[in-house]
Amino acid sequence: xxxxxxxxxxxxxxxxxxxxxxxxxxxxxxxxxxxxxxxxxxxxxxxxxxxxxxxxxxxxxxxxxxxxxxxxxxxxxxxxxxxxxxxxxxxxxxxxxxxxxxxxxxxxxxxxxxxxxxxxxxxxxxxxxxxxxxxxxxxxxxxxxxxxxxxxxxxxxxxxx
Amino acid sequence: xxxxxxxxxxxxxxxxxxxxxxxxxxxxxxxxxxxxxxxxxxxxxxxxxxxxxxxxxxxxxxxxxxxxxxxxxxxxxxxxxxxxxxxxxxxxxxxxxxxxxxxxxxxxxxxxxxxxxxxxxxxxxxxxxxxxxxxxxxxxxxxxxxxxxxxxxxxxxxxxxxxxxxxxxxxxxxxxxxxxxxxxxxxxxxxxxxxxxxxxxxxxxxxxxxxxxxxxxxxxxxxxxxxxxxxxxxxxxxxxxxxxxxxxxxxxxxxxxxxxxxxxxxxxxxxxxxxxxxxxxxxxxxxxxxxxxxxxxxxxxxxxxxxxxxxxxxxxxxxxxxxxxxxxxxxxxxxxxxxxxxxxxxxxxxxxxxxxxxxxxxxxxxxxxxxxxxxxxxxxxxxxxxxxxxxxxxxxxxxxxxxxxxxxxxxxxxxxx
Numbered sequence: 001x002x003x004x005x006x007x008x009x010x011x012x013x014x015x016x017x018x019x020x021x022x023x024x025x026x027x028x029x030x031x032x033x034x035x036x037x038x039x040x041x042x043x044x045x046x047x048x049x050x051x052x053x054x055x056x057x058x059x060x061x062x063x064x065x066x067x068x069x070x071x072x073x074x075x076x077x078x079x080x081x082x083x084x085x086x087x088x089x090x091x092x093x094x095x096x097x098x099x100x101x102x103x104x105x106x107x108x109x110x111x112x113x114x115x116x117x118x119x120x121x122x123x124x125x126x127x128x129x130x131x132x133x134x135x136x137x138x139x140x141x142x143x144x145x146x147x148x149x150x151x152x153x154x155x156x157x158x159x160x161x
Numbered sequence: 162x163x164x165x166x167x168x169x170x171x172x173x174x175x176x177x178x179x180x181x182x183x184x185x186x187x188x189x190x191x192x193x194x195x196x197x198x199x200x201x202x203x204x205x206x207x208x209x210x211x212x213x214x215x216x217x218x219x220x221x222x223x224x225x226x227x228x229x230x231x232x233x234x235x236x237x238x239x240x241x242x243x244x245x246x247x248x249x250x251x252x253x254x255x256x257x258x259x260x261x262x263x264x265x266x267x268x269x270x271x272x273x274x275x276x277x278x279x280x281x282x283x284x285x286x287x288x289x290x291x292x293x294x295x296x297x298x299x300x301x302x303x304x305x306x307x308x309x310x311x312x313x314x315x316x317x318x319x320x321x322x323x324x325x326x327x328x329x330x331x332x333x334x335x336x337x338x339x340x341x342x343x344x345x346x347x348x349x350x351x352x353x354x355x356x357x358x359x360x361x362x363x364x365x366x367x368x369x370x371x372x373x374x375x376x377x378x379x380x381x382x383x384x385x386x387x388x389x390x391x392x393x394x395x396x397x398x399x400x401x402x403x404x405x406x407x408x409x410x411x412x413x414x415x416x417x418x419x420x421x422x423x424x425x426x427x428x429x430x431x432x433x434x435x436x437x438x439x440x441x442x443x444x445x446x447x448x449x450x451x452x453x454x455x456x457x458x459x460x461x462x463x464x465x466x467x468x469x470x471x472x473x474x475x476x477x478x479x480x481x482x483x484x485x486x487x488x489x490x491x492x493x494x495x496x497x498x499x500x501x502x503x504x505x506x507x508x509x510x511x512x513x514x515x516x517x518x519x520x521x522x523x524x525x526x527x528x529x530x531x532x533x534x535x536x537x538x539x540x541x542x543x544x545x546x547x548x549x550x551x552x553x554x555x556x557x558x559x560x561x562x563x564x565x566x567x568x569x570x571x572x573x574x575x576x577x578x
Contacts, residue, residue, distance in 0.1 A: 011346055011435060015542045020521040024225070024232030026201040026299075038549035058347040058380060062542060063521070064282040066201055066298040087351050087382055088282055092298035139184040139312060150205055153304040159210035 001099070001115040003052035003078050005107045005124075006043065012055055013062035014089065018071040020063070031067050032074030049076035052115070054107045056082065060089025069093040079115050081105050081122055094140060095149040103133040163410025165318040166385045167353040170293040170407050174276045181317040181416075189217065190275040192305040195261050196222035198280030198298075200239040205303035213247050213306040219270060220244050220252040221261035224517045229524045259489025259515035262286040262457040266370065267491050272396060272404035273388040278302070278311060283457050283539065285381060288373035289366065290396070291388030291406060293353075296377065316353040316382045317416040318409075319344075323358040325423035330573040332467075333368025334459060334537070334557035336360065337375040338429050339421065342439035350380030352416060355409060357387060360423030366395050367463035374458045375539050378436040428572050430535065431555035434543050442560045443572040449554075451534040452477070452565035453546075455486025455513075456520045459537035459558050462487075462495045468562035469501040471576050472508040478568030483510035484526045486518050510565070522546045528553075535564040 016039035018031055025031060036043040053059075053072070059082035060068060069092050072080065080093070083104040093100040099115070103122050107113060112125040123130040136144065146152045164172065164180075172179045174187035194202050199220060206213065222240050225233035244252035251268075258264055262283050265271055273291030278284065280302040287294035297311065305311050321340055340356075341348070354376050361369065369386050376384025388406045396404075430445050432438045454460070454468050465487060477483045485505050487493040493515060496502050505512050519526030520538040528534055528547030533554070536546065541553035556564070559573040566576050 013540075013542045015521070015540070015545055019544060020224075020523055023197045024230075024236060026204065038544040058350060061346060061380065062282065062377075062540060064280060064284075064296040064298060065197065066280075066300060084347065084350065086347070086380055088296050088298065091301065095298060095300045137184055137314070143312075149300055149304055150208060153209060153307060157209060157211055157307060159208075 001078055001117070003050040003113060004048065005052050005054045005109065005111045005113045006047065007107055007109045008053060008055040010056035011058045011061055014060055014065050014068040015062055017060070017068040018065065023065060023067055026067065026070065028070045028074030031071035035071040035075045044075060047075045047077065050078045051076060052113050053077055053080045054105055054113060055080065057084045059085050061086035064088045066092045066096065069096055069098045073098050081113065081115065094143060097148050101133050103131045105129070105131050162414055163412035165353065165413045165415065166291070166355055166387065166407055166409050167293055167316055167318055167383060170274055170276055171313060171315050173274070179315050181315050183315045184312060185315060186310045186312050187276055189278055189305050189309055189311055191217055191219055191270045191277045192302055193219040193221060193261060193265055193279035193284065194299065194302050195224055195281055196226060196237050196240050197224045198302065200236050201299035202280060202302040202306065203239060203243045205300050206306050209303065209307045211307050214309045215247060215249050217309055218249050218251065218306055219265065220249055221258055221264055222255065223259065223261045224521065225523055226255050226516060257490055259492070260457045260460060260517055262374065263461060263488035263492070266290065267489055269396065269400040272400050273392060274405050274407040278305060282377045283374050285376045285384045286370050286374040286457060288376065288383050288385035289369040290392050291385060293383050293385065295382050316351055318353045318355050319349055320415040320418045321354060321356045322418070323356070323360040323421045323423045325360055327360055327363065327423050327426065330428050330559045331426050332557040332559065333364055333371035335426050335429050337372040338431050338436065338439045338555065339426055341375065341379045341437045343419065344379055346378060346435055346437045347380040349376065351382060354379070354381045354384040356384065358423065361386060362389060365463055366391050367461040370461070371458055375436065378539060428557060428560050430560060430570055431541055433541050433552045436539070436541060436555060442556060442570055445570045447533065448569045449481055449535050449564055450532040451526065451528065452481055452483040452561050453519060453526060453534055453536040453538065454484070454558055454561050455488065455518065456538040457488060458539040460486055460488030460492065462492045464537065464558040465492065465496050465501050468558045469504040471559060471562040471573060472510070472566065473504050475508060475566050477509040477565045481565050481568050483565040484519065485510050485512045487515055489515050519546055535561050535570055537561050
């Protein structure tokens, strides 16, 4: 995975990612129009397919709204790299298929970042700085391999696809 | 090695002895969704091939009801339609419901030892009654509708001990804001908080719910207060089914232990834009445009009583809009019965029916650019209650009422001794 970085600080909460007034739809592309509308005006109009978010500690804290990772998926964000994640955002992202990488990467806005999920490495191409990240626990890896919580649940229940 | 409350509940619900760090699938007692998170869960559920576990599901529209606009009306309708289609008994229409977390507790879904999930981050509130309760997303709620199970990483626990006699006007809100100030907004990230001590056991259940409610503001997965007689008394005639206390072993292992002198705590506010940005109310005399009393954090009858006592015979300051939102119909009815609604109204406050309302910047009191609100709610993030440069100061009901009277943030002792 390779993408252009949008850089954020610590404690980016889900109200910033998608303000509450837009929680009246679950369509990823509709939500994406308002991503970071208050916190970073212009994000929604200039973000491109494959871009990545590089952030500090506690990314996605606050409200449990699944609209937040959905807005990012809708905006074309391919991956979020953060020093740490708030737990509900982390779970939501895994469950709906947005890769979230726990690594402390120093990047500048617009840097190109590459992520190797298999090797567990993330790299800033401009600086050459490379960080390793810890593999997901086996249960979480299994969920990701199956495509998320819903496909896993369908399999357990014996639903036909 | 002994176990924490979280380890014990997750052991009981997964049918095996588990320790912090393990991932287990555990049996959930109840799963709650609201009008914001429900519709996505219903869509996901439609793709599964089973009937829902009707009695485990609780549907509570509260965020944008009474309907704020057409899109929110459509969401509320989806919820009603799902309840009808699947004959879900526990659907709470406006007029019988209210803010989901207070309602879950009032309606007897919450009890010691239970495992409850909710598609709302403040589900951790139920820890005040000794349950393991945590916020989840919509997609996972849908899978719980189908299986009654969910995966959990058993969290480490941090023990918080607050001992000592509390000063007048010091509440559960002041205690939890002090704790968040101490450990920071991710100080308990992924962990379970266990909050104990003589200051805590002296508190009424209402204040304990405030403490557990805001555990998430320190990043906690759950925020549990060991159950005692006060919990039993509250649940008598209210609880659904039976329950048993789950208490930690004496030799339970905690990842950290922190101690506080309850007698040193004073009424505080959390300044913008983080709940950890805490200062004494007496040292924060900023002018306010709005005072908001309500929410799952502080919209209970006990909260309204405290504010009404301060406002009785006094007036809301000119230039301040005071908005009072009882959390549920039960709270509203009780406030009517006790004459509290009249006191607020005569003081010049606006009293609404139960809703999440302006707490999350929805409606019924959103802020204009540059406006400042002192609020009994739980979050003061950028733009949380309205315009992105509006400001929210989090405080207890006593501080909210005193500030409404003074027109600026005030310590309650300025108004009443």
